[in-house]
Amino acid sequence: MTHVDFAIVGGGIIGCTIARELVLAAPNASVLVLDQDAVGSGASRRSAGLHFPRGATERVRRMAGYSQAYYRALLDADPALPIRPVPMLVVSDRASVDVVETAYLDEAGLSRVDALPEWLAPLSDETAAWTGEGCQYADVGALTRALARSLRPRTSFREGVRVDSLDRVGSGYELGLGTGERVTADAVVLAPGPWLAAPAWRERLTPLGVRVKKVVALHIERPPAAEDGVVVFHDEDAFLLPLHEQGRWLLSYTSRIWDVDPDRLTGGVCPSDLAEAREVLVRRAPRLADSARSGRVFCDAYSADREPLVRALDEEGRLVFAGSANGSGYRLAPAIAVEAAHLLRTAVENVSDQGSHR
Ligand SMILES: Cc1cc2nc3c(=O)[nH]c(=O)nc-3n(C[C@H](O)[C@H](O)[C@H](O)COP(=O)(O)OP(=O)(O)OC[C@H]3O[C@@H](n4cnc5c(N)ncnc54)[C@H](O)[C@@H]3O)c2cc1C
Incomplete structure (x- = not known):
C-alpha cells in the first residue's frame, strides 16, 4: 500500500498545474499524479490551446489575467516551451x-x-x-508533458493506471487502481477532464450539474x-x-x-x-x-454558470474537484490550480508543519 500526502487524479493541463502549485506551496509534500492514459493525452492533447485575454464575468477575467501572467513567466523562464504569442x-x-x-x-x-x-x-x-494584445497559443499536450517533466522526480506519476474506486478511510481517502494496487492519500484532487461519469466519482459529481x-x-x-x-x-x-x-x-x-x-x-x-x-x-x-x-x-x-468549478466535496477540504472550464481549460488552468490549492490549504499546512510521510 502506497501512502501520499496528495493524490491528483488526471494528468491533463489542470491536474499538472495543480501538482505544480502543491509542490510550490508544500515543498515537503509527496504528490502522486494518476492517469488512465498518458500525461497530456485527454482533452489537453486535442486542445486548440488558445489563450485570449477575456472573460464573461469578473471572476473569469481575474482568472484570465492571472493565467496570462503565469504562462508569460513560464515562457520567460524557458523560451523552448511550446507557447507562442500571437497578435x-x-x-x-x-x-x-x-x-x-x-x-x-x-x-x-x-x-x-x-x-x-x-x-x-x-x-x-x-x-x-x-x-x-495578450494572446498566445500552446501545444497543450506537449506543454503538459513539459510541466510533468519539470515536476519529476519530486512528484510521482502513474500513467496507464485507471482509478477505479475512491473511498473515505480515516481522515483521508483510499484509491483503488486498475493494477490492483491501493493508494491512500491525505487529500485527493479530482481533475478528470470530461470523464465525469467514471464509477469512482460519478455520484459525488452529479450534484455539481456539470x-x-x-x-x-x-x-x-x-x-x-x-x-x-x-x-x-x-x-x-x-x-x-x-x-x-x-x-x-x-x-x-x-x-x-x-x-x-x-x-x-x-x-x-x-x-x-x-x-x-x-x-x-x-x-x-x-x-x-x-x-x-x-x-x-x-x-x-x-458548468451550469459557465465559470470553472473548483469545489471541495467534503467538509474538511480533503477531496476537491477542479475543472469544468467550458472549453477554456488551457487558458484558465493556472488560476484553477491556485483555487484548488487554496481549498486544500488545511492539508497543505499539515504537510508543512509535519513534513512528508515518505
Ligand atoms: C478540440 C478542442 C479545442 C479546445 N480549444 C481550447 C482553447 O483554444 N483554449 C482553451 O483554453 N481550451 C480549449 N479547449 C479545452 C481544454 O483543452 C480543456 O478544457 C482542458 O484540456 C481540460 O484539461 P483537464 O486537465 O481538465 O482535462 P484532460 O486533459 O482531459 O485531462 C484529464 C485526464 O484525466 C484522466 N482520467 C480520467 N478518468 C480517469 C480515471 N478513472 N483514472 C485515471 N485517470 C483518469 C484522463 O485520461 C485525462 O488524461 C479545447 C478542447 C478541445 C477538445
Whole structure:
C-alpha cells in the first residue's frame, strides 16, 4: 500500500498545474499524479490551446489575467516551451460592442480598426473590429508533458493506471487502481477532464450539474502569412488561429452537441461539424468557406454558470474537484490550480508543519 500526502487524479493541463502549485506551496509534500492514459493525452492533447485575454464575468477575467501572467513567466523562464504569442483581431456585430469592450482585460489594449484583411468579410455599419494584445497559443499536450517533466522526480506519476474506486478511510481517502494496487492519500484532487461519469466519482459529481459537450476544431490547409494573428469572432464564439509551426489554420467554433461520452467520440469529423463550421466561415471569412474539411473532435466539461468549478466535496477540504472550464481549460488552468490549492490549504499546512510521510 502506497501512502501520499496528495493524490491528483488526471494528468491533463489542470491536474499538472495543480501538482505544480502543491509542490510550490508544500515543498515537503509527496504528490502522486494518476492517469488512465498518458500525461497530456485527454482533452489537453486535442486542445486548440488558445489563450485570449477575456472573460464573461469578473471572476473569469481575474482568472484570465492571472493565467496570462503565469504562462508569460513560464515562457520567460524557458523560451523552448511550446507557447507562442500571437497578435489578435476581434470582430463582432455592432450590437455587441459594449459586451466586447467589457469582456476584454485592460491589458488587452483593444483598439478599434476600420478595415480588415481582404480575406475576411469587410466591415460594414453592422460590424466592428479591434486589434489587441495578450494572446498566445500552446501545444497543450506537449506543454503538459513539459510541466510533468519539470515536476519529476519530486512528484510521482502513474500513467496507464485507471482509478477505479475512491473511498473515505480515516481522515483521508483510499484509491483503488486498475493494477490492483491501493493508494491512500491525505487529500485527493479530482481533475478528470470530461470523464465525469467514471464509477469512482460519478455520484459525488452529479450534484455539481456539470455536462459534457462536444468540441470541434477544424483544420484549414492553407499556410498563414508570418504576420497573421488569431481572428476572434465574438458573436459566433469562434476563432481562426494560424498554426504557424504546422503551416495551416485552425477554426474553432462552438458545437451544440451535448452529453457526449469521451470514450465514444471516436468517429472523427462528421457532416454536421463541417456544416456548422461552414456557417461561421460563410459569414465571417467567405473565401475559406469550403476549406475546412478535417480536424480534431473531442469534448470538454461545462458548468451550469459557465465559470470553472473548483469545489471541495467534503467538509474538511480533503477531496476537491477542479475543472469544468467550458472549453477554456488551457487558458484558465493556472488560476484553477491556485483555487484548488487554496481549498486544500488545511492539508497543505499539515504537510508543512509535519513534513512528508515518505
Ligand atoms: C478540440 C478542442 C479545442 C479546445 N480549444 C481550447 C482553447 O483554444 N483554449 C482553451 O483554453 N481550451 C480549449 N479547449 C479545452 C481544454 O483543452 C480543456 O478544457 C482542458 O484540456 C481540460 O484539461 P483537464 O486537465 O481538465 O482535462 P484532460 O486533459 O482531459 O485531462 C484529464 C485526464 O484525466 C484522466 N482520467 C480520467 N478518468 C480517469 C480515471 N478513472 N483514472 C485515471 N485517470 C483518469 C484522463 O485520461 C485525462 O488524461 C479545447 C478542447 C478541445 C477538445
